[in-house]
Amino acid sequence: MPAASCRTLAFGASSSGMMQDWAPNGAARSFSPGHVTKPIWCVSDKRPSAIVLCTMTRLLVSNRGFRGASAGAFFFPDEGHMAPRRALSAMTGRLRSIGSQVNFSDPVPEPVWMAAGAGEIVIDCRGIAAREELKGLRGVRGEMAVVQAEDLGLSRPIRLLHPRSAIYVVPWGDDIYMIGATSIESEYAGPVTLRSSLDLLGTACALHPGFAQARIIEFSAGVRPAFPDNIPKIIKRGRRLIVNGAYRHGFLLAPVLAEAVANHLEYDEPLPDAFVLRDADCCH
DSSP states (O other), X not given: OXXXXXXXXXXXXXXXXXXXXXXXXXXXXXXXXXXOOSOEEEEOSSOEEEEEEEEHHHHTTTOTTOSOTTSEEEEOTTOOOOOHHHHHHHXXXXXXXXXXXXXXXXXXXXXXXXXXXXXXXXXXXXXXXXXXTBTTOEEEEEEEEEEEOTTOOOOXXXXXOOSSOOEEEEEEETTEEEEEOOOBSOOOOSSOOHHHHHHHHHHHHHHOGGGGGOEEEEEEEEEEEEXXXXXXXXXXXXXXXXXXXXXXXXXXXXXXXXXXXXXXXXXXXOOOTTTXXXXXXXXX
C-alpha cells in the first residue's frame, strides 16, 4: 500500500480471526494475514514507518514458548518503550539539577492561576482533578500487573490483539514485566478487582506459559482523564494553559503536547488544531 494513499492505518482482530484494515473513511476491509505479501506503511507527520508482516516464529525465534507460533504478527522495527517510573525519576532529577522546583503531594490552592507570579502562565495538567471545570472530561479506569518472570528474555513490547482479551506486555528490565491494561468506563480508583486480575494474568499465561511461574510484584489501578473523543486537548483560559485528556496515551503523546505548549509560549507558534479546544466549548 503506497504511503501516500492514507493518513493513518490501524489494525485489530475480528472475532473470526481475520485482521481488519481501517481506511481513512472509516470503512474496514478484512483480510487474512497470509494474503498480505508486501510491507504495509503507516504514515506519520514526518516520515513513513514500516510495519513488517512476519510470523510469530520469525519475530520470536528466541522465545519458543510463545503459543501459536505460526500466527501472523506485525513488527514495528522503530518502536520504542520505557519503564515509566524510571523515566519520571530521571526527568525529575534533571529538572532539579537545573534549578527547577518539583513538589509532590503539595496541593495548589484555588484559584489555580494564582500559583504563578505576576505576568506568568500556569500550565494546568491536573488530569481528572480538573473534571469539575472541564465539560466532557471523564475518568477511565485502568488496571495493570507487574510480575517478575525469569528466562523469558523479552526485549520488546508484545501486544496481543483479541476482541475480548487484548493485553500488552512491556519489559521493564531485570526480568520484570508490566502486563496491562484494562479500560473500564468508571472513576473508581480502588484496588484491582479479582476479575481484572484473572483476565490480565490468564491472558499472559495463554500468550506464554512461562508467565505461570512468574512472581507477582504489584497490582495497581488508576483513573485516566479522557474527553469524549479520547483525544487530548489544550485549552487557553486567562493565565492558564490547560493540557488534559491524554486517555491511555500519556507517555506517547506527552512529548508532542509539551513541545506544542513550549513552542507556543516561547515562539508564539499556533497550537495544533488537532488538540485545541475553545474555552467556550469546555466550560460547565
